[in-house]
Amino acid sequence: xxxxxxxxxxxxxxxxxxxNASSVTLRDVSKSYGEEWLSxxxxxxxxxxxxxxxLTVIVGPSGCGKSTLVNxxxxxxxxxxxxxxxxxxxxxxxxKDRMVVFQETALIPWQTTFENVIFGPKMxxxxxxxxxxxxxxxxxxKVGLGEFIHKYPIQLxxxxxxxxxxxxxxxxxxxxxxxxxxFRGLDAMSRSLMQxxxxxxxxxxxxxxxxxxxxxxxxxxxxxxxxxxxNKPTSVQKVLKIKLPRPRDYKMLTSTEAxxxxxxxxxxxxxxxxxxxxxxx
Amino acid sequence: xxxxxxxxxxxxxxxxxxVRGISSILIFLVIWQIGALCDDWFGVDILGIGxxxxxxxxxxxxxxxxxxxxxxxxxVASFSRVLTGFIVAMIIGIPFGLLLAVNRYFRGxxxxxxxxLRPIPPLAWVPASLIFWPTNEMxxxxxxxxxxxxxxxxxxLGGARAINISYLRAAxxxxxxxxxxxxxIILPGTLPSIFTGAAVGMGITWEVVLAAxxxxxxxxxxxxGLGFFIWSSYMGGSLEQIVVGMIxxxxxxxxxxSAIRKIGYLLMPWKRLF
Numbered sequence: 001x002x003x004x005x006x007x008x009x010x011x012x013x014x015x016x017x018x019x020n021a022s023s024v025t026l027r028d029v030s031k032s033y034g035e036e037w038l039s040x041x042x043x044x045x046x047x048x049x050x051x052x053x054x055l056t057v058i059v060g061p062s063g064c065g066k067s068t069l070v071n072x073x074x075x076x077x078x079x080x081x082x083x084x085x086x087x088x089x090x091x092x093x094x095x096k097d098r099m100v101v102f103q104e105t106a107l108i109p110w111q112t113t114f115e116n117v118i119f120g121p122k123m124x125x126x127x128x129x130x131x132x133x134x135x136x137x138x139x140x141x142k143v144g145l146g147e148f149i150h151k152y153p154i155q156l157x158x159x160x161x162x163x164x165x166x167x168x169x170x171x172x173x174x175x176x177x178x179x180x181x182x183f184r185g186l187d188a189m190s191r192s193l194m195q196x197x198x199x200x201x202x203x204x205x206x207x208x209x210x211x212x213x214x215x216x217x218x219x220x221x222x223x224x225x226x227x228x229x230x231n232k233p234t235s236v237q238k239v240l241k242i243k244l245p246r247p248r249d250y251k252m253l254t255s256t257e258a259x260x261x262x263x264x265x266x267x268x269x270x271x272x273x274x275x276x277x278x279x280x281x
Numbered sequence: 282x283x284x285x286x287x288x289x290x291x292x293x294x295x296x297x298x299x300v301r302g303i304s305s306i307l308i309f310l311v312i313w314q315i316g317a318l319c320d321d322w323f324g325v326d327i328l329g330i331g332x333x334x335x336x337x338x339x340x341x342x343x344x345x346x347x348x349x350x351x352x353x354x355x356x357v358a359s360f361s362r363v364l365t366g367f368i369v370a371m372i373i374g375i376p377f378g379l380l381l382a383v384n385r386y387f388r389g390x391x392x393x394x395x396x397x398l399r400p401i402p403p404l405a406w407v408p409a410s411l412i413f414w415p416t417n418e419m420x421x422x423x424x425x426x427x428x429x430x431x432x433x434x435x436x437x438l439g440g441a442r443a444i445n446i447s448y449l450r451a452a453x454x455x456x457x458x459x460x461x462x463x464x465x466i467i468l469p470g471t472l473p474s475i476f477t478g479a480a481v482g483m484g485i486t487w488e489v490v491l492a493a494x495x496x497x498x499x500x501x502x503x504x505x506g507l508g509f510f511i512w513s514s515y516m517g518g519s520l521e522q523i524v525v526g527m528i529x530x531x532x533x534x535x536x537x538x539s540a541i542r543k544i545g546y547l548l549m550p551w552k553r554l555f
Contacts, residue, residue, distance in 0.1 A: 076450050094454035106447035110469045110551045120455030123465070152551040172455055 021053040021208040022087045022097060022175035024073065029082035031068055041233035042068045045082070048227055048236055055202055055209040057219040059265065060229030061273045066212045067103070070180040073210065074100045086176065096120060099169035101182045105161040107153040113140065113164045114149045120172045139167040159190040166201065179211045183218070192250070195221060203247050216269065220261050221253055228265055231272040238268055310336045334521045339528070342521035352510065359494065359506035360533065363486045366425025370482060374430050375475060378437025383467060395434065403428040403489045407496050421493045428489035429482035436481070440474020441467055473552060476545040480538055487534045507533065
């Protein structure tokens with residue numbers, strides 16, 4: 001019962017404050033796997049500030065430990081060293097204030113879209129009956145799945161599955177959304193549609209969003225802050241403020257400003273990629 | 282004429298698969314008939330099938346046996362043995378497999394002996410269980426149970442361990458307790474494997490029951506089951522009755538696995554094709 005109690009107390013605090021977004025801070029987080037004599041250092045002294053209500057994108061070379069970072073922020077894994085703070089408080093394990101949208105879909109296959117969406121609140125016994133049903137349906141309509149409420153995940157396209165997953169996360173009223181390469185595996189067209197959809201959603205609810213990707217264009221299009229990671233053992237190379245105006249539009253990606261960001265990010269990533277490439281030789 | 286009859290039948294049933302199934306069985310019977318009568322017609326004995334009675338004779342033997350109570354008692358005896366062994370194997374095997382999957386300590390203690398016992402064929406247990414169990418009936422039930430048990434456990438264990446960790450993590454971050462994780466994620470996620478294990482286990486159960494009935498001698502008439510029915514037909518030299526017994530087993534096995542498929546279909550709507 002105690003984790004649930006602490007979750008409620010945190011929720012109360014948020015309600016008494018005015019926002020629905022929390023700040024997240026990583027403080028000197030390190031993580032390695034394996035035995036000491038053969039350990040693989042994945043994260044090394046990673047410190048990042050995710051300001052409340054902003055969309056921070058993390059880019060890094062592939063295999064640099066982005067998913068490990070996500071797992072630690074979500075509370076699925078414990079760091080060897082360092083802390084994760086949400087609104088200044090150290091986290092212990094997963095909680096509903098931090099919702100994760102996973103790389104491949106994590107919709108539960110034996111539940112319909114609707115059952116997936118109501119899963120969290122119903123399990124916690126917070127909401128029930130008609131109020132919950134109405135809320136879930138409204139959310140599903142909002143993400144464009146009004147006609148797919150009673151379909152199973154396998155009956156939805158990739159893009160629909162991601163949207164259903166967004167709805168399932170949002171109904172839990174998280175203060176932080178953690179997105180682990182959520183649009184990977186979608187075709188180019190669905191991907192850009194999903195990016196625009198996701199941005200609209202963000203610009204409307206202004207939750208703290210942590211978005212992990214390996215696509216620089218996607219990162220610049222979405223981000224307020226762009227965190228560029230180094231190769232393994234991963235640390236932060238640079239944080240870029242992306243000052244493109246909001247609401248964003250695809251045309252902005254072709255502006256000189258965006259090109260500047262892209263050049264800088266790519267240069268940083270390229271150097272890192274070369275390092276790991278050289279190791280292979 | 283035959284052609285129009287077939288299309289009428291097809292449209293009546295609205296299912297070409299059924300028609301295909303029936304015609305394939307008919308073709309099989311025709312080939313069997315020709316093969317069995319080859320000796321009479323051409324004086325050529327086809328190896329393996331030349332001595333098999335033709336389906337017409339078997340059909341007559343079937344008609345002969347249908348009104349007899351003993352034949353149906355054999356059905357009941359075999360079916361109840363299969364069901365007893367199978368149901369006990371499910372009741373013990375599913376929780377056992379799930380425990381092996383979710384609890385590291387339980388797995389550490391029980392998996393090694395399980396893995397040593399698993400490769401022993403159920404029939405190798407027959408002599409020992411005839412000695413250890415007080416009645417013939419109990420030893421047959423025990424061997425039958427073993428036949429299904431190992432398959433069910435291995436399938437449940439594999440299925441539960443293969444559940445996508447993201448489902449568990451998603452549920453956890455939405456506040457799931459260990460209880461919720463088990464009942465809402467692990468158990469339904471293992472259901473397809475439970476049914477795979479059940480289907481395979483049911484097949485093995487039939488194999489084992491029949492063999493055990495033959496070996497143990499089955500006891501008195503009727504109570505011997507289908508295995509003993511075949512065995513006594515062999516002893517009595519009735520080739521037709523042997524084949525009747527074999528076909529009966531085929532039908533019994535088919536009925537059992539259809540029942541499992543049907544239950545699986547009802548319990549797992551997300552697995553239905555859309």
